[in-house]
Amino acid sequence: MQGFIQDTVQTATYDRTRTAILNVLTGVTLLGFAAVLYLALFYANTDVNQGDVQRLFYVHVGSFTGGATAFFVTVIAGLAYLITRKEKWDRLAVSSVEVGLPLMTICLVTGMAWARPIWNTWWTADPRLNSMAVMWLMYAAYLTLRNAMENPERRMRFAAVYGILAFVSVFYTFIVIRIRTDTLHPVVIGPSPVESAAEGAFEVRADSRTGFTMGMASVWWMVAALTLLWHRVRLENFAHRVETLRARVLGTEA
Amino acid sequence: MPPTQTPPDTVAYMILGYGLTVSILGALVGYLFVKARNLRAEMQTLRELESEPDEKPDQR
Numbered sequence: 001m002q003g004f005i006q007d008t009v010q011t012a013t014y015d016r017t018r019t020a021i022l023n024v025l026t027g028v029t030l031l032g033f034a035a036v037l038y039l040a041l042f043y044a045n046t047d048v049n050q051g052d053v054q055r056l057f058y059v060h061v062g063s064f065t066g067g068a069t070a071f072f073v074t075v076i077a078g079l080a081y082l083i084t085r086k087e088k089w090d091r092l093a094v095s096s097v098e099v100g101l102p103l104m105t106i107c108l109v110t111g112m113a114w115a116r117p118i119w120n121t122w123w124t125a126d127p128r129l130n131s132m133a134v135m136w137l138m139y140a141a142y143l144t145l146r147n148a149m150e151n152p153e154r155r156m157r158f159a160a161v162y163g164i165l166a167f168v169s170v171f172y173t174f175i176v177i178r179i180r181t182d183t184l185h186p187v188v189i190g191p192s193p194v195e196s197a198a199e200g201a202f203e204v205r206a207d208s209r210t211g212f213t214m215g216m217a218s219v220w221w222m223v224a225a226l227t228l229l230w231h232r233v234r235l236e237n238f239a240h241r242v243e244t245l246r247a248r249v250l251g252t253e254a
Numbered sequence: 255m256p257p258t259q260t261p262p263d264t265v266a267y268m269i270l271g272y273g274l275t276v277s278i279l280g281a282l283v284g285y286l287f288v289k290a291r292n293l294r295a296e297m298q299t300l301r302e303l304e305s306e307p308d309e310k311p312d313q314r
Binding site: 060109116242 | 262267282293297
């Protein structure tokens with residue numbers, strides 16, 4: 001009995017500590033949002049060739065970084081599930097996809113809003129745009145297919161393998177503009193391929209303000225992804241507890 | 255002195271992009287809030303059901 005009480009007290013303390021850390025992280029993320037917005041809209045210099053629309057790149061690149069971070073967590077969680085077969089890893093995997101997908105949606109829509117004045121079109125058949133669309137659809141399918149499976153064991157095994165394989169699309173989307181010359185999409189960080197057909201490029205290291213803002217924005221989006229993920233996975237754990245209690249109550253009533 | 259180049263006016267697209275970003279982030283946070291609220295309500299109901307004494311079925 002004493003051991004049980006000690007365990008309960010220790011768990012409660014641990015939960016309180018984690019909640020406190022999460023609250024601090026959430027506060028930092030909210031303050032960071034205001035700071036990054038200020039940097040992107042007022043601190044960074046206006047691009048001479050593109051005008052204010054270039055400021056969308058601080059969101060475009062950052063949201064991709066955040067989304068890729070979340071999808072990388074899906075890979076880790078998938079591997080951990082396949083090794084341990086513990087349900088908590090599956091909950092982490094589905095939570096990371098649910099966070100990563102909206103972030104990649106932000107990356108897509110900000111890219112389209114930027115492309116309209118710079119490329120004179122919202123969308124075009126381009127290796128980078130196509131790979132991005134395929135990646136988005138793959139993760140949307142992850143959620144749809146998962147929900148379509150009734151057998152929990154099968155669903156978790158399938159989701160783990162799918163989540164690991166789907167990350168190939170993230171990696172390909174990242175490198176496609178660095179290895180192919182027939183894409184319109186500029187490389188913002190790092191060198192472009194020789195004879196690249198990219199249009200709308202700008203030099204991120206042209207001045208210290210652009211580079212600093214890009215760096216801060218990318219870090220913020222990564223932190224925001226992890227904060228949202230932590231909230232989401234706690235919710236998933238809570239849903240699991242509700243599900244367990246429901247089964248117990250219904251079992252009692254039956 | 256060379257003439258300075260004036261940047262093109264593309265502010266409307268920037269506002270569109272930032273507006274969509276805030277909307278999507280807001281929808282994600284809102285979804286988490288609603289889901290948490292619904293789960294808390296369900297947990298409350300289930301706890302009330304659990305604490306109710308079992309009613310004996312009518313054995314006529």
